[in-house]
Amino acid sequence: MNKKGFIFDLDGVIVDTAKYHFLAWQKLAKGLDIDFTEEENEQLKGVSRVRSLEKILAWGNKTISQELFNDLMGKKNEEYLNYIAEMDENEILPDVPRVLNTLKENKQPISLGSASKNARTILERVNLMSNFDAIVDGNDVTKAKPDPEVFLIAAKELNIKPEDCIVFEDSVAGVTAANTANMISIGIGSKDVLGHADYIFNDFTEISDDFIKSLIEN
Ligand code: BG6
Ligand code: MG
Helix, strand or coil: CCCCEEEECCECCCECCHHHHHHHHHHHHHHCCCCCCHHHHCCCCCCCHHHHHHHHHHHCCCCCCHHHHHHHHHHHHHHHHHHHCCCCHHHECCCHHHHHHHHHHCCCCEEEECCCCCHHHHHHHCCCHHHCCEEECCCCCCCCCCCCHHHHHHHHHHCCCHHHEEEEECCHHHHHHHHHCCCEEEEECCCCCCCCCCEEECCHHHCCHHHHHHHHHC
């Protein structure tokens, strides 16, 4: 049996936490008198906490001290942690468990490739930790997506060549990172946003077991 490396982003791919990041950032931005749209929020997806705050401040033409910057990052995370504190298996996105099971049945190595420093907490909450052979998250990288570092480390940990890896991503930055890493990119979301992905699906219910098997074989 062929072996490919299957790498999953977390927020917005495995669980619907992208909405919690959005709500937490919006609340914080409002406090700074900055407003941003859901469309602008697409630029925050997949992007590190530091880079996200830099972008929001730039949108609002604001410069702040390093001290306040650090303080705001802490506040955003506290707010976000409140949202995820109540999470359980019900917040796993539809058909993600089926696809994970199909991969397991076909003995395919699986890694997480997330920008989040909260990734392990979330995987534990939704009880998916044991599905992953490797976990690479925001604590393991020095360069945020769209830099390919997170996916290249995941490939290394799975012991699979980058060109034999397949990445599931909901963010513009993440699809760019996968493409730059020379991996197959599968966009989860809208064609209007993720047009640069090799394949695009609205969600995992549209991804058949036959499609997964074709990725393994080709
Ligand atoms: C990504 C999210 O997965 O993780 C971003 O798409 C988020 O919105 C980034 O900013 C960092 O997450 P955290 O949990 O470390 O703040
Ligand atoms: Mg994401």
